[in-house]
Amino acid sequence: MKGNRMAVRSMTAYATTSVETVAGTLTIELKSVNSRFLDLQFRMNDEFRAYEPFFREAIMANVKRGKVECRLSFARSTQEASTLTLNQSLLKELLKLQHEIRHQSSEANVMSVNELLRWPGMIEDVAPDQETLQQQVKQAMDDTLKTFTSEREREGAALTKALVERVHAMQEIVTRIEPLIPQLVAQFQKKAVERMQEALGMAIADNANASQTQQEASERIRQEVTLYGMRIDVAEELARLKIHLEETKNILEKGGLVGKRMDFMLQELNREANTLGSKAAIKELSNASMDLKLLIEQIREQVQNLE
Structure with missing residues:
Protein backbone atom coordinates (compact mmCIF):
# COMPACT_ATOMS: atom_id res chain seq x y z
CA MET A 1 0.00 0.00 0.00
CA GLU A 80 22.36 41.24 -27.07
CA ALA A 81 21.60 44.95 -27.01
CA SER A 82 24.65 45.69 -29.22
CA THR A 83 23.79 43.28 -32.03
CA LEU A 84 23.03 46.12 -34.48
CA THR A 85 25.22 45.80 -37.59
CA LEU A 86 25.71 47.65 -40.89
CA ASN A 87 24.38 46.20 -44.08
CA GLN A 88 27.76 46.08 -45.76
CA SER A 89 26.50 45.19 -49.22
CA LEU A 90 23.99 48.05 -49.16
CA LEU A 91 26.64 50.48 -47.93
CA LYS A 92 29.01 49.53 -50.72
CA GLU A 93 26.25 49.91 -53.28
CA LEU A 94 25.31 53.39 -52.02
CA LEU A 95 28.93 54.55 -51.97
CA LYS A 96 29.41 53.23 -55.49
CA LEU A 97 26.32 55.06 -56.73
CA GLN A 98 27.42 58.22 -54.93
CA HIS A 99 30.83 58.03 -56.62
CA GLU A 100 29.21 57.67 -60.06
CA ILE A 101 26.90 60.60 -59.41
CA ARG A 102 29.74 62.86 -58.27
CA HIS A 103 31.77 61.76 -61.28
CA GLN A 104 29.03 63.09 -63.50
CA SER A 105 28.19 66.10 -61.34
CA SER A 106 30.87 67.44 -59.04
CA GLU A 107 28.33 69.77 -57.42
CA ALA A 108 26.42 66.82 -55.88
CA ASN A 109 26.68 66.74 -52.09
CA VAL A 110 28.38 63.85 -50.33
CA MET A 111 26.00 61.85 -48.11
CA SER A 112 26.66 62.36 -44.42
CA VAL A 113 27.13 59.51 -41.94
CA ASN A 114 23.71 60.31 -40.47
CA GLU A 115 22.09 60.06 -43.89
CA LEU A 116 23.79 56.78 -44.56
CA LEU A 117 22.71 55.33 -41.23
CA ARG A 118 19.12 56.48 -41.77
CA TRP A 119 18.94 54.84 -45.17
CA PRO A 120 16.26 52.06 -45.12
CA GLY A 121 17.82 48.69 -44.48
CA MET A 122 21.25 50.06 -43.58
CA ILE A 123 20.99 48.99 -39.89
CA GLU A 124 20.39 45.30 -39.34
CA ASP A 125 19.20 43.87 -36.01
CA VAL A 126 20.66 40.43 -35.52
CA ALA A 127 17.90 38.67 -33.55
CA PRO A 128 18.79 35.76 -31.26
CA ASP A 129 18.08 32.24 -32.42
CA GLN A 130 14.37 31.82 -31.64
CA GLU A 131 14.49 28.04 -31.51
CA GLY A 156 1.97 18.60 2.27
CA ALA A 157 3.96 15.89 4.05
CA ALA A 158 4.32 18.09 7.14
CA LEU A 159 0.58 18.86 7.15
CA THR A 160 -0.28 15.19 6.72
CA LYS A 161 1.83 14.26 9.72
CA ALA A 162 0.05 16.85 11.86
CA LEU A 163 -3.36 15.68 10.65
CA VAL A 164 -2.64 12.00 11.34
CA GLU A 165 -1.55 12.92 14.86
CA ARG A 166 -4.91 14.61 15.47
CA VAL A 167 -6.79 11.65 14.03
CA HIS A 168 -4.93 9.39 16.46
CA ALA A 169 -5.84 11.76 19.30
CA MET A 170 -9.52 11.47 18.33
CA GLN A 171 -9.28 7.68 18.18
CA GLU A 172 -7.79 7.66 21.67
CA ILE A 173 -10.75 9.73 22.95
CA VAL A 174 -13.23 7.26 21.43
CA THR A 175 -11.31 4.31 22.86
CA ARG A 176 -11.29 5.94 26.29
CA ILE A 177 -14.99 6.70 26.51
CA GLU A 178 -16.33 3.59 24.77
CA PRO A 179 -16.17 1.37 27.90
CA LEU A 180 -18.09 4.02 29.86
CA ILE A 181 -21.29 3.58 27.87
CA PRO A 182 -22.48 0.21 29.32
CA GLN A 183 -21.58 1.47 32.80
CA LEU A 184 -23.52 4.67 32.20
CA VAL A 185 -26.64 2.81 31.06
CA ALA A 186 -26.42 0.34 33.98
CA GLN A 187 -26.01 3.15 36.52
CA PHE A 188 -29.03 4.95 35.14
CA GLN A 189 -31.14 1.83 35.19
CA LYS A 190 -30.24 1.16 38.80
CA LYS A 191 -31.04 4.74 39.90
CA ALA A 192 -34.23 4.84 37.87
CA VAL A 193 -35.47 1.58 39.35
CA GLU A 194 -34.70 2.82 42.84
CA ARG A 195 -36.61 6.06 42.27
CA MET A 196 -39.53 4.29 40.72
CA GLN A 197 -39.66 1.70 43.48
CA GLU A 198 -39.70 4.48 46.03
CA ALA A 199 -42.55 6.11 44.16
CA LEU A 200 -44.27 2.74 43.98
CA GLY A 201 -44.09 2.33 47.74
CA MET A 202 -45.76 5.71 48.24
CA ALA A 203 -48.43 4.86 45.69
CA ILE A 204 -49.24 1.56 47.41
CA ALA A 205 -49.63 3.30 50.75
CA ASP A 206 -52.10 5.77 49.25
CA ASN A 207 -54.00 3.34 47.06
CA ALA A 208 -56.16 0.48 48.27
CA ASN A 209 -55.72 -1.37 44.98
CA ALA A 210 -52.04 -2.08 45.63
CA SER A 211 -51.76 -4.91 43.12
CA GLN A 212 -52.87 -2.76 40.19
CA THR A 213 -50.69 0.15 41.29
CA GLN A 214 -47.64 -2.08 41.49
CA GLN A 215 -48.21 -3.45 37.99
CA GLU A 216 -48.67 0.03 36.54
CA ALA A 217 -45.58 1.35 38.30
CA SER A 218 -43.46 -1.60 37.17
CA GLU A 219 -44.53 -1.02 33.57
CA ARG A 220 -43.75 2.68 33.93
CA ILE A 221 -40.31 1.84 35.30
CA ARG A 222 -39.61 -0.43 32.35
CA GLN A 223 -40.72 2.22 29.84
CA GLU A 224 -38.74 5.03 31.44
CA VAL A 225 -35.59 2.95 31.78
CA THR A 226 -35.82 1.77 28.17
CA LEU A 227 -36.60 5.24 26.78
CA TYR A 228 -33.89 7.11 28.61
CA GLY A 229 -31.44 4.29 28.09
CA MET A 230 -31.87 4.75 24.34
CA ARG A 231 -31.37 8.50 24.68
CA ILE A 232 -28.08 8.24 26.51
CA ASP A 233 -26.70 5.23 24.62
CA VAL A 234 -24.11 6.62 22.20
CA ALA A 235 -22.69 3.27 21.11
CA GLU A 236 -23.83 3.83 17.51
CA GLU A 237 -22.29 7.29 17.39
CA LEU A 238 -19.00 5.96 18.68
CA ALA A 239 -19.08 3.11 16.16
CA ARG A 240 -19.59 5.57 13.32
CA LEU A 241 -16.86 7.82 14.70
CA LYS A 242 -14.43 4.90 14.65
CA ILE A 243 -15.34 4.09 11.04
CA HIS A 244 -15.03 7.73 9.92
CA LEU A 245 -11.69 8.16 11.69
CA GLU A 246 -10.29 5.02 10.11
CA GLU A 247 -11.43 6.20 6.67
CA THR A 248 -9.90 9.63 7.31
CA LYS A 249 -6.59 8.01 8.12
CA ASN A 250 -6.83 5.84 4.98
CA ILE A 251 -7.42 8.93 2.83
CA LEU A 252 -4.29 10.59 4.21
CA GLU A 253 -2.22 7.42 3.87
CA LYS A 254 -3.32 6.89 0.26
CA GLY A 255 -2.42 10.50 -0.57
CA GLY A 256 -3.05 12.33 -3.81
CA LEU A 257 -5.84 14.90 -4.07
CA VAL A 258 -7.22 14.65 -0.53
CA GLY A 259 -8.61 18.15 0.07
CA LYS A 260 -12.23 17.66 -1.03
CA ARG A 261 -12.48 14.14 0.42
CA MET A 262 -11.21 15.41 3.74
CA ASP A 263 -13.82 18.19 3.71
CA PHE A 264 -16.56 15.56 3.42
CA MET A 265 -15.12 13.38 6.19
CA LEU A 266 -14.88 16.37 8.53
CA GLN A 267 -18.58 17.07 8.02
CA GLU A 268 -19.39 13.49 9.05
CA LEU A 269 -17.06 13.59 12.05
CA ASN A 270 -18.52 16.88 13.23
CA ARG A 271 -22.06 15.51 12.94
CA GLU A 272 -21.25 12.54 15.19
CA ALA A 273 -19.37 14.71 17.69
CA ASN A 274 -22.38 17.04 17.95
CA THR A 275 -24.74 14.12 18.50
CA LEU A 276 -22.44 12.74 21.18
CA GLY A 277 -22.53 16.10 22.94
CA SER A 278 -26.34 16.36 22.77
CA LYS A 279 -26.68 12.89 24.33
CA ALA A 280 -24.03 13.45 26.99
CA ALA A 281 -25.44 12.39 30.38
CA ILE A 282 -22.13 12.51 32.26
CA LYS A 283 -19.28 14.99 32.34
CA GLU A 284 -16.86 12.59 30.66
CA LEU A 285 -19.02 12.38 27.52
CA SER A 286 -19.54 16.14 27.41
CA ASN A 287 -15.80 16.76 27.71
CA ALA A 288 -15.09 14.14 25.05
CA SER A 289 -17.49 15.85 22.66
CA MET A 290 -15.79 19.21 23.18
CA ASP A 291 -12.33 17.71 22.71
CA LEU A 292 -13.41 15.98 19.51
CA LYS A 293 -14.90 19.16 18.05
CA LEU A 294 -11.75 21.09 18.91
CA LEU A 295 -9.58 18.54 17.10
CA ILE A 296 -11.97 18.51 14.13
CA GLU A 297 -11.71 22.28 13.85
CA GLN A 298 -7.91 22.10 14.01
CA ILE A 299 -7.95 19.53 11.20
CA ARG A 300 -10.36 21.67 9.17
CA GLU A 301 -8.00 24.66 9.34
CA GLN A 302 -5.11 22.59 8.02
CA VAL A 303 -7.17 20.83 5.34
CA GLN A 304 -7.88 24.24 3.76
CA ASN A 305 -4.22 24.21 2.70
CA LEU A 306 -4.32 20.82 0.97
CA GLU A 307 -4.80 20.26 -2.75
Missing part, protein backbone atom coordinates in the same frame (compact mmCIF):
# COMPACT_ATOMS: atom_id res chain seq x y z
CA LYS A 2 2.76 2.42 0.94
CA GLY A 3 4.52 1.69 -2.33
CA ASN A 4 1.48 3.01 -4.24
CA ARG A 5 1.07 6.06 -2.03
CA MET A 6 0.76 9.39 -3.82
CA ALA A 7 2.20 12.53 -2.33
CA VAL A 8 -0.14 14.91 -0.52
CA ARG A 9 0.45 18.47 -1.69
CA SER A 10 -0.12 21.79 -0.04
CA MET A 11 -1.73 24.57 -2.07
CA THR A 12 0.79 27.15 -0.84
CA ALA A 13 4.27 27.27 -2.37
CA TYR A 14 6.84 29.53 -4.02
CA ALA A 15 9.59 28.83 -6.54
CA THR A 16 11.79 30.95 -8.81
CA THR A 17 14.38 30.25 -11.49
CA SER A 18 16.77 32.64 -13.26
CA VAL A 19 18.67 31.58 -16.38
CA GLU A 20 20.90 33.26 -18.93
CA THR A 21 19.39 32.84 -22.39
CA VAL A 22 20.69 33.82 -25.82
CA ALA A 23 18.67 37.03 -25.47
CA GLY A 24 19.25 37.95 -21.83
CA THR A 25 18.39 37.01 -18.26
CA LEU A 26 15.05 35.26 -17.85
CA THR A 27 13.38 34.93 -14.42
CA ILE A 28 10.28 32.79 -13.80
CA GLU A 29 8.37 32.95 -10.51
CA LEU A 30 5.56 30.66 -9.40
CA LYS A 31 3.56 31.21 -6.24
CA SER A 32 0.24 29.82 -5.08
CA VAL A 33 -2.25 30.24 -2.25
CA ASN A 34 -5.46 28.46 -1.25
CA SER A 35 -8.44 28.33 -3.59
CA ARG A 36 -11.38 25.98 -4.05
CA PHE A 37 -10.53 25.62 -7.73
CA LEU A 38 -7.55 26.13 -10.05
CA ASP A 39 -7.10 29.84 -10.80
CA LEU A 40 -4.16 30.78 -13.07
CA GLN A 41 -2.80 34.29 -13.51
CA PHE A 42 0.11 35.30 -15.75
CA ARG A 43 2.34 38.37 -15.58
CA MET A 44 4.83 38.64 -18.44
CA ASN A 45 6.24 40.90 -21.16
CA ASP A 46 4.26 41.04 -24.38
CA GLU A 47 7.12 39.51 -26.32
CA PHE A 48 6.73 36.32 -24.25
CA ARG A 49 2.93 36.05 -24.49
CA ALA A 50 3.35 33.39 -27.15
CA TYR A 51 4.62 31.05 -24.40
CA GLU A 52 1.51 31.44 -22.23
CA PRO A 53 -0.33 28.39 -23.68
CA PHE A 54 2.73 26.23 -22.92
CA PHE A 55 2.99 27.64 -19.40
CA ARG A 56 -0.72 27.08 -18.80
CA GLU A 57 -0.58 23.48 -20.01
CA ALA A 58 2.52 22.72 -17.93
CA ILE A 59 1.00 24.15 -14.74
CA MET A 60 -2.35 22.39 -15.23
CA ALA A 61 -0.52 19.08 -15.63
CA ASN A 62 1.03 19.52 -12.18
CA VAL A 63 -1.51 21.56 -10.19
CA LYS A 64 -5.20 20.78 -9.66
CA ARG A 65 -6.26 23.34 -7.03
CA GLY A 66 -5.01 26.71 -5.85
CA LYS A 67 -4.64 30.31 -7.00
CA VAL A 68 -1.38 30.25 -8.98
CA GLU A 69 0.47 33.30 -10.23
CA CYS A 70 3.15 32.89 -12.90
CA ARG A 71 5.42 35.90 -13.31
CA LEU A 72 8.03 36.13 -16.07
CA SER A 73 10.55 38.99 -16.19
CA PHE A 74 13.27 39.56 -18.73
CA ALA A 75 16.39 41.73 -18.85
CA ARG A 76 18.24 42.00 -22.12
CA SER A 77 21.96 41.45 -21.95
CA THR A 78 24.39 44.20 -23.00
CA GLN A 79 25.79 41.84 -25.59
CA THR A 132 17.28 28.10 -28.94
CA LEU A 133 15.46 30.77 -26.93
CA GLN A 134 12.25 28.71 -26.97
CA GLN A 135 14.08 25.65 -25.65
CA GLN A 136 15.71 27.69 -22.88
CA VAL A 137 12.40 29.26 -21.82
CA LYS A 138 10.66 25.87 -21.68
CA GLN A 139 13.52 24.32 -19.74
CA ALA A 140 13.41 27.20 -17.24
CA MET A 141 9.68 26.62 -16.76
CA ASP A 142 10.20 22.89 -16.25
CA ASP A 143 12.88 23.55 -13.63
CA THR A 144 10.67 26.06 -11.83
CA LEU A 145 7.75 23.62 -11.79
CA LYS A 146 9.93 20.86 -10.34
CA THR A 147 10.98 23.10 -7.46
CA PHE A 148 7.42 24.37 -7.06
CA THR A 149 5.99 20.84 -6.91
CA SER A 150 8.70 19.73 -4.49
CA GLU A 151 7.82 22.62 -2.15
CA ARG A 152 4.13 21.72 -2.27
CA GLU A 153 4.88 18.07 -1.48
CA ARG A 154 7.26 18.96 1.34
CA GLU A 155 4.68 21.16 3.05
Whole structure:
Protein backbone atom coordinates (compact mmCIF):
# COMPACT_ATOMS: atom_id res chain seq x y z
CA MET A 1 0.00 0.00 0.00
CA LYS A 2 2.76 2.42 0.94
CA GLY A 3 4.52 1.69 -2.33
CA ASN A 4 1.48 3.01 -4.24
CA ARG A 5 1.07 6.06 -2.03
CA MET A 6 0.76 9.39 -3.82
CA ALA A 7 2.20 12.53 -2.33
CA VAL A 8 -0.14 14.91 -0.52
CA ARG A 9 0.45 18.47 -1.69
CA SER A 10 -0.12 21.79 -0.04
CA MET A 11 -1.73 24.57 -2.07
CA THR A 12 0.79 27.15 -0.84
CA ALA A 13 4.27 27.27 -2.37
CA TYR A 14 6.84 29.53 -4.02
CA ALA A 15 9.59 28.83 -6.54
CA THR A 16 11.79 30.95 -8.81
CA THR A 17 14.38 30.25 -11.49
CA SER A 18 16.77 32.64 -13.26
CA VAL A 19 18.67 31.58 -16.38
CA GLU A 20 20.90 33.26 -18.93
CA THR A 21 19.39 32.84 -22.39
CA VAL A 22 20.69 33.82 -25.82
CA ALA A 23 18.67 37.03 -25.47
CA GLY A 24 19.25 37.95 -21.83
CA THR A 25 18.39 37.01 -18.26
CA LEU A 26 15.05 35.26 -17.85
CA THR A 27 13.38 34.93 -14.42
CA ILE A 28 10.28 32.79 -13.80
CA GLU A 29 8.37 32.95 -10.51
CA LEU A 30 5.56 30.66 -9.40
CA LYS A 31 3.56 31.21 -6.24
CA SER A 32 0.24 29.82 -5.08
CA VAL A 33 -2.25 30.24 -2.25
CA ASN A 34 -5.46 28.46 -1.25
CA SER A 35 -8.44 28.33 -3.59
CA ARG A 36 -11.38 25.98 -4.05
CA PHE A 37 -10.53 25.62 -7.73
CA LEU A 38 -7.55 26.13 -10.05
CA ASP A 39 -7.10 29.84 -10.80
CA LEU A 40 -4.16 30.78 -13.07
CA GLN A 41 -2.80 34.29 -13.51
CA PHE A 42 0.11 35.30 -15.75
CA ARG A 43 2.34 38.37 -15.58
CA MET A 44 4.83 38.64 -18.44
CA ASN A 45 6.24 40.90 -21.16
CA ASP A 46 4.26 41.04 -24.38
CA GLU A 47 7.12 39.51 -26.32
CA PHE A 48 6.73 36.32 -24.25
CA ARG A 49 2.93 36.05 -24.49
CA ALA A 50 3.35 33.39 -27.15
CA TYR A 51 4.62 31.05 -24.40
CA GLU A 52 1.51 31.44 -22.23
CA PRO A 53 -0.33 28.39 -23.68
CA PHE A 54 2.73 26.23 -22.92
CA PHE A 55 2.99 27.64 -19.40
CA ARG A 56 -0.72 27.08 -18.80
CA GLU A 57 -0.58 23.48 -20.01
CA ALA A 58 2.52 22.72 -17.93
CA ILE A 59 1.00 24.15 -14.74
CA MET A 60 -2.35 22.39 -15.23
CA ALA A 61 -0.52 19.08 -15.63
CA ASN A 62 1.03 19.52 -12.18
CA VAL A 63 -1.51 21.56 -10.19
CA LYS A 64 -5.20 20.78 -9.66
CA ARG A 65 -6.26 23.34 -7.03
CA GLY A 66 -5.01 26.71 -5.85
CA LYS A 67 -4.64 30.31 -7.00
CA VAL A 68 -1.38 30.25 -8.98
CA GLU A 69 0.47 33.30 -10.23
CA CYS A 70 3.15 32.89 -12.90
CA ARG A 71 5.42 35.90 -13.31
CA LEU A 72 8.03 36.13 -16.07
CA SER A 73 10.55 38.99 -16.19
CA PHE A 74 13.27 39.56 -18.73
CA ALA A 75 16.39 41.73 -18.85
CA ARG A 76 18.24 42.00 -22.12
CA SER A 77 21.96 41.45 -21.95
CA THR A 78 24.39 44.20 -23.00
CA GLN A 79 25.79 41.84 -25.59
CA GLU A 80 22.36 41.24 -27.07
CA ALA A 81 21.60 44.95 -27.01
CA SER A 82 24.65 45.69 -29.22
CA THR A 83 23.79 43.28 -32.03
CA LEU A 84 23.03 46.12 -34.48
CA THR A 85 25.22 45.80 -37.59
CA LEU A 86 25.71 47.65 -40.89
CA ASN A 87 24.38 46.20 -44.08
CA GLN A 88 27.76 46.08 -45.76
CA SER A 89 26.50 45.19 -49.22
CA LEU A 90 23.99 48.05 -49.16
CA LEU A 91 26.64 50.48 -47.93
CA LYS A 92 29.01 49.53 -50.72
CA GLU A 93 26.25 49.91 -53.28
CA LEU A 94 25.31 53.39 -52.02
CA LEU A 95 28.93 54.55 -51.97
CA LYS A 96 29.41 53.23 -55.49
CA LEU A 97 26.32 55.06 -56.73
CA GLN A 98 27.42 58.22 -54.93
CA HIS A 99 30.83 58.03 -56.62
CA GLU A 100 29.21 57.67 -60.06
CA ILE A 101 26.90 60.60 -59.41
CA ARG A 102 29.74 62.86 -58.27
CA HIS A 103 31.77 61.76 -61.28
CA GLN A 104 29.03 63.09 -63.50
CA SER A 105 28.19 66.10 -61.34
CA SER A 106 30.87 67.44 -59.04
CA GLU A 107 28.33 69.77 -57.42
CA ALA A 108 26.42 66.82 -55.88
CA ASN A 109 26.68 66.74 -52.09
CA VAL A 110 28.38 63.85 -50.33
CA MET A 111 26.00 61.85 -48.11
CA SER A 112 26.66 62.36 -44.42
CA VAL A 113 27.13 59.51 -41.94
CA ASN A 114 23.71 60.31 -40.47
CA GLU A 115 22.09 60.06 -43.89
CA LEU A 116 23.79 56.78 -44.56
CA LEU A 117 22.71 55.33 -41.23
CA ARG A 118 19.12 56.48 -41.77
CA TRP A 119 18.94 54.84 -45.17
CA PRO A 120 16.26 52.06 -45.12
CA GLY A 121 17.82 48.69 -44.48
CA MET A 122 21.25 50.06 -43.58
CA ILE A 123 20.99 48.99 -39.89
CA GLU A 124 20.39 45.30 -39.34
CA ASP A 125 19.20 43.87 -36.01
CA VAL A 126 20.66 40.43 -35.52
CA ALA A 127 17.90 38.67 -33.55
CA PRO A 128 18.79 35.76 -31.26
CA ASP A 129 18.08 32.24 -32.42
CA GLN A 130 14.37 31.82 -31.64
CA GLU A 131 14.49 28.04 -31.51
CA THR A 132 17.28 28.10 -28.94
CA LEU A 133 15.46 30.77 -26.93
CA GLN A 134 12.25 28.71 -26.97
CA GLN A 135 14.08 25.65 -25.65
CA GLN A 136 15.71 27.69 -22.88
CA VAL A 137 12.40 29.26 -21.82
CA LYS A 138 10.66 25.87 -21.68
CA GLN A 139 13.52 24.32 -19.74
CA ALA A 140 13.41 27.20 -17.24
CA MET A 141 9.68 26.62 -16.76
CA ASP A 142 10.20 22.89 -16.25
CA ASP A 143 12.88 23.55 -13.63
CA THR A 144 10.67 26.06 -11.83
CA LEU A 145 7.75 23.62 -11.79
CA LYS A 146 9.93 20.86 -10.34
CA THR A 147 10.98 23.10 -7.46
CA PHE A 148 7.42 24.37 -7.06
CA THR A 149 5.99 20.84 -6.91
CA SER A 150 8.70 19.73 -4.49
CA GLU A 151 7.82 22.62 -2.15
CA ARG A 152 4.13 21.72 -2.27
CA GLU A 153 4.88 18.07 -1.48
CA ARG A 154 7.26 18.96 1.34
CA GLU A 155 4.68 21.16 3.05
CA GLY A 156 1.97 18.60 2.27
CA ALA A 157 3.96 15.89 4.05
CA ALA A 158 4.32 18.09 7.14
CA LEU A 159 0.58 18.86 7.15
CA THR A 160 -0.28 15.19 6.72
CA LYS A 161 1.83 14.26 9.72
CA ALA A 162 0.05 16.85 11.86
CA LEU A 163 -3.36 15.68 10.65
CA VAL A 164 -2.64 12.00 11.34
CA GLU A 165 -1.55 12.92 14.86
CA ARG A 166 -4.91 14.61 15.47
CA VAL A 167 -6.79 11.65 14.03
CA HIS A 168 -4.93 9.39 16.46
CA ALA A 169 -5.84 11.76 19.30
CA MET A 170 -9.52 11.47 18.33
CA GLN A 171 -9.28 7.68 18.18
CA GLU A 172 -7.79 7.66 21.67
CA ILE A 173 -10.75 9.73 22.95
CA VAL A 174 -13.23 7.26 21.43
CA THR A 175 -11.31 4.31 22.86
CA ARG A 176 -11.29 5.94 26.29
CA ILE A 177 -14.99 6.70 26.51
CA GLU A 178 -16.33 3.59 24.77
CA PRO A 179 -16.17 1.37 27.90
CA LEU A 180 -18.09 4.02 29.86
CA ILE A 181 -21.29 3.58 27.87
CA PRO A 182 -22.48 0.21 29.32
CA GLN A 183 -21.58 1.47 32.80
CA LEU A 184 -23.52 4.67 32.20
CA VAL A 185 -26.64 2.81 31.06
CA ALA A 186 -26.42 0.34 33.98
CA GLN A 187 -26.01 3.15 36.52
CA PHE A 188 -29.03 4.95 35.14
CA GLN A 189 -31.14 1.83 35.19
CA LYS A 190 -30.24 1.16 38.80
CA LYS A 191 -31.04 4.74 39.90
CA ALA A 192 -34.23 4.84 37.87
CA VAL A 193 -35.47 1.58 39.35
CA GLU A 194 -34.70 2.82 42.84
CA ARG A 195 -36.61 6.06 42.27
CA MET A 196 -39.53 4.29 40.72
CA GLN A 197 -39.66 1.70 43.48
CA GLU A 198 -39.70 4.48 46.03
CA ALA A 199 -42.55 6.11 44.16
CA LEU A 200 -44.27 2.74 43.98
CA GLY A 201 -44.09 2.33 47.74
CA MET A 202 -45.76 5.71 48.24
CA ALA A 203 -48.43 4.86 45.69
CA ILE A 204 -49.24 1.56 47.41
CA ALA A 205 -49.63 3.30 50.75
CA ASP A 206 -52.10 5.77 49.25
CA ASN A 207 -54.00 3.34 47.06
CA ALA A 208 -56.16 0.48 48.27
CA ASN A 209 -55.72 -1.37 44.98
CA ALA A 210 -52.04 -2.08 45.63
CA SER A 211 -51.76 -4.91 43.12
CA GLN A 212 -52.87 -2.76 40.19
CA THR A 213 -50.69 0.15 41.29
CA GLN A 214 -47.64 -2.08 41.49
CA GLN A 215 -48.21 -3.45 37.99
CA GLU A 216 -48.67 0.03 36.54
CA ALA A 217 -45.58 1.35 38.30
CA SER A 218 -43.46 -1.60 37.17
CA GLU A 219 -44.53 -1.02 33.57
CA ARG A 220 -43.75 2.68 33.93
CA ILE A 221 -40.31 1.84 35.30
CA ARG A 222 -39.61 -0.43 32.35
CA GLN A 223 -40.72 2.22 29.84
CA GLU A 224 -38.74 5.03 31.44
CA VAL A 225 -35.59 2.95 31.78
CA THR A 226 -35.82 1.77 28.17
CA LEU A 227 -36.60 5.24 26.78
CA TYR A 228 -33.89 7.11 28.61
CA GLY A 229 -31.44 4.29 28.09
CA MET A 230 -31.87 4.75 24.34
CA ARG A 231 -31.37 8.50 24.68
CA ILE A 232 -28.08 8.24 26.51
CA ASP A 233 -26.70 5.23 24.62
CA VAL A 234 -24.11 6.62 22.20
CA ALA A 235 -22.69 3.27 21.11
CA GLU A 236 -23.83 3.83 17.51
CA GLU A 237 -22.29 7.29 17.39
CA LEU A 238 -19.00 5.96 18.68
CA ALA A 239 -19.08 3.11 16.16
CA ARG A 240 -19.59 5.57 13.32
CA LEU A 241 -16.86 7.82 14.70
CA LYS A 242 -14.43 4.90 14.65
CA ILE A 243 -15.34 4.09 11.04
CA HIS A 244 -15.03 7.73 9.92
CA LEU A 245 -11.69 8.16 11.69
CA GLU A 246 -10.29 5.02 10.11
CA GLU A 247 -11.43 6.20 6.67
CA THR A 248 -9.90 9.63 7.31
CA LYS A 249 -6.59 8.01 8.12
CA ASN A 250 -6.83 5.84 4.98
CA ILE A 251 -7.42 8.93 2.83
CA LEU A 252 -4.29 10.59 4.21
CA GLU A 253 -2.22 7.42 3.87
CA LYS A 254 -3.32 6.89 0.26
CA GLY A 255 -2.42 10.50 -0.57
CA GLY A 256 -3.05 12.33 -3.81
CA LEU A 257 -5.84 14.90 -4.07
CA VAL A 258 -7.22 14.65 -0.53
CA GLY A 259 -8.61 18.15 0.07
CA LYS A 260 -12.23 17.66 -1.03
CA ARG A 261 -12.48 14.14 0.42
CA MET A 262 -11.21 15.41 3.74
CA ASP A 263 -13.82 18.19 3.71
CA PHE A 264 -16.56 15.56 3.42
CA MET A 265 -15.12 13.38 6.19
CA LEU A 266 -14.88 16.37 8.53
CA GLN A 267 -18.58 17.07 8.02
CA GLU A 268 -19.39 13.49 9.05
CA LEU A 269 -17.06 13.59 12.05
CA ASN A 270 -18.52 16.88 13.23
CA ARG A 271 -22.06 15.51 12.94
CA GLU A 272 -21.25 12.54 15.19
CA ALA A 273 -19.37 14.71 17.69
CA ASN A 274 -22.38 17.04 17.95
CA THR A 275 -24.74 14.12 18.50
CA LEU A 276 -22.44 12.74 21.18
CA GLY A 277 -22.53 16.10 22.94
CA SER A 278 -26.34 16.36 22.77
CA LYS A 279 -26.68 12.89 24.33
CA ALA A 280 -24.03 13.45 26.99
CA ALA A 281 -25.44 12.39 30.38
CA ILE A 282 -22.13 12.51 32.26
CA LYS A 283 -19.28 14.99 32.34
CA GLU A 284 -16.86 12.59 30.66
CA LEU A 285 -19.02 12.38 27.52
CA SER A 286 -19.54 16.14 27.41
CA ASN A 287 -15.80 16.76 27.71
CA ALA A 288 -15.09 14.14 25.05
CA SER A 289 -17.49 15.85 22.66
CA MET A 290 -15.79 19.21 23.18
CA ASP A 291 -12.33 17.71 22.71
CA LEU A 292 -13.41 15.98 19.51
CA LYS A 293 -14.90 19.16 18.05
CA LEU A 294 -11.75 21.09 18.91
CA LEU A 295 -9.58 18.54 17.10
CA ILE A 296 -11.97 18.51 14.13
CA GLU A 297 -11.71 22.28 13.85
CA GLN A 298 -7.91 22.10 14.01
CA ILE A 299 -7.95 19.53 11.20
CA ARG A 300 -10.36 21.67 9.17
CA GLU A 301 -8.00 24.66 9.34
CA GLN A 302 -5.11 22.59 8.02
CA VAL A 303 -7.17 20.83 5.34
CA GLN A 304 -7.88 24.24 3.76
CA ASN A 305 -4.22 24.21 2.70
CA LEU A 306 -4.32 20.82 0.97
CA GLU A 307 -4.80 20.26 -2.75
